[in-house]
Amino acid sequence: MKINYVAYLDPFHFNGGGEMIMNDLLSHAKNTGYEVSMTSIRPFQKNYHKDADLTILCDIFNEPTLSKKFDLSFIENIVVNDKYIHFDNSYVDTCDLAYLPCNGNSQEKCEHKSLFNLKSNIQRKTISTKCYQSNELIHKIYRNSIANIFLSPLHYTKVSQMLNIQGRPHFILRPTVDTEKFNNKNQERDIEYIFAGAISEAKGVEKLKEYFKGTDKKLVMIGKNIYGEELSFAEYTGFIPYEEMPKYFNRAKNFIYLPRWPEPQGRVVVEAALCGCNLITNENVGATSFDFDISNKENLSGAVEEFWEYVCTKMKEN
Structure with a gap:
């Protein structure tokens, strides 16, 4: 199987929690014999193959405050024309502010954005106070995927309510922690x-x-x-x-x-x-x-x- 992996961060170069999960999944795919081609912003690499069997879109807007981003036409072309799944490790593809300040209680006008918040507006390169979900591409990403992947029941509940995608195919990934490394030694605790x-x-x-x-x-x-x-x-x-x-x-x-x-x-x-x-x-x-x-x-x-x-x-x- 040929797989395109498209994400802001290459999980083989970064070790955040989400990247560790993707490292687990993609390493298994490679060991199984799947051909995985990486496209990312950090580090920048573009190895997208149109003849791939599947594309995985994962946290594509991971760093919304940084200058380098995916060309939106590239993402939209995948969403419209290719077979893909969308993988969420956080909420970065539904919110352009750090750590979802509304806790998922989103409104058309975001109460956490302001015309007078110069630093945030410069980082986001916009003075819009609209919720990020007003962007139609966000909805297309979740609607057109053959499945949306989440990290817990809570994670799924929050995103599905925000985007009204309760009827879309989804999968909740169980934790992929290495239980050989993390286990109870039954020792005295100080x-x-x-x-x-x-x-x-x-x-x-x-x-x-x-x-x-x-x-x-x-x-x-x-x-x-x-x-x-x-x-x-x-x-x-x-x-x-x-x-x-x-x-x-x-x-x-x-x-x-x-x-x-x-x-x-x-x-x-x-x-x-x-x-x-x-x-x-x-x-x-x-x-x-x-x-x-x-x-x-x-x-x-x-x-x-x-x-x-x-x-x-x-x-x-x-």
Whole structure:
């Protein structure tokens, strides 16, 4: 099978959560014998083959504030003429603001845009205050695909409600975390609370402040602090290599994550659960919206193979 992969970021060059998932899926495809051609903005490469059996569009507007973007005519030509699936790792193809500030409660006029927000308007290269979903191409991308792929039931619910695509074929990918690396060592735990990820407003700093207010509890925080304020209850580790994360999770009793935005999945939540952490979360965590226990590795087994079986079935139907 010949596959075109079109995304803003090449998942073999970047290692964000979404890119790690796509790396898992595309590596399996290559190992199966599929021919995968990459087209991306970062790094720039265009290897699009018109004779491919399938195109995967994934997070094509991933960095809406950066100057380099896909030519919209290129994307529209795929959407109109080619057989493709659309893959969401976030909400970047439905919103041109970071971390979905409306939490999916979109309106025709975006309350988070302003004619007077000069910095944002320069970054977006527009003074429009309309919701990004007013762009008809966004709706075409989701309507014309043979299937839309999401990372959790919560993720699907949010996007389908925003775009009114509840009737469209879709697939919810189970977490693809390596359970050989992330597992419970059943050892003594010396960290009471731990958090890992970008330390930011969207990732729940305000909720963490509320949780730890008036207590003497300490929270070990792993990740880059982009919040702009040091938290009195936090013990910052700085950068920790990904390979070391299972060790930290196996030292922690509780993994706490209380995001403001509807986290599409939260791969780190699954990793912590597999390592035996008790999860302290809220309703905005995609990973905990599945109807199975994410700490049980058997429930994650075969996720990658299941995805490709679904894709092959949809291709035969279309």
